[in-house]
Amino acid sequence: MNPADYxxxxxxxxxxxDPAEDRxxxxxxxxxxxxxxxxxxxxxxxxxTFGVVHGGVLLALADYTLCLAGMDNTEQGCATVSLSSEFLxxxxxxxxxxxxxxxxxxxxxxxxxxAEIRADDELIMTASAVLKVSHPK
Numbered sequence: 001m002n003p004a005d006y007x008x009x010x011x012x013x014x015x016x017x018d019p020a021e022d023r024x025x026x027x028x029x030x031x032x033x034x035x036x037x038x039x040x041x042x043x044x045x046x047x048x049t050f051g052v053v054h055g056g057v058l059l060a061l062a063d064y065t066l067c068l069a070g071m072d073n074t075e076q077g078c079a080t081v082s083l084s085s086e087f088l089x090x091x092x093x094x095x096x097x098x099x100x101x102x103x104x105x106x107x108x109x110x111x112x113x114x115a116e117i118r119a120d121d122e123l124i125m126t127a128s129a130v131l132k133v134s135h136p137k
Contacts, residue, residue, distance in 0.1 A: 036068035038099035052090035069101025091119035
């Protein structure tokens with residue numbers, strides 16, 4: 001999947017080999033680690049009966065963003081131990097969603113992260129999580 005096909009500038013990437021994220025999204029990222037960024041171009045199939053982005057799609061994007069912030073590189077894996085979220089406003093088809101994730105604490109086995117999701121420039125969701133990051137062997 002080419003990020004440019006979704007209106008994203010150079011430097012954005014698609015995370016390969018995650019069929020669930022591809023089916024829900026596709027999601028894209030521009031950085032891994034503290035300050036991670038994610039993107040989703042909202043299409044009609046992301047929306048519910050009321051014409052706004054389904055909460056499950058937002059949660060998947062938040063989880064994607066949080067994991068990007070928790071990992072040090074694309075060779076690592078990530079499992080979400082817990083996730084809390086707040087839905088603040090709706091988003092609609094045609095809008096560009098952008099996520100920014102930051103790592104707030106790095107433990108020996110766990111990472112603590114926070115994220116904000118915006119539709120265009122409006123804050124629509126916040127989330128925080130505890131993650132377990134796996135290291136390549």
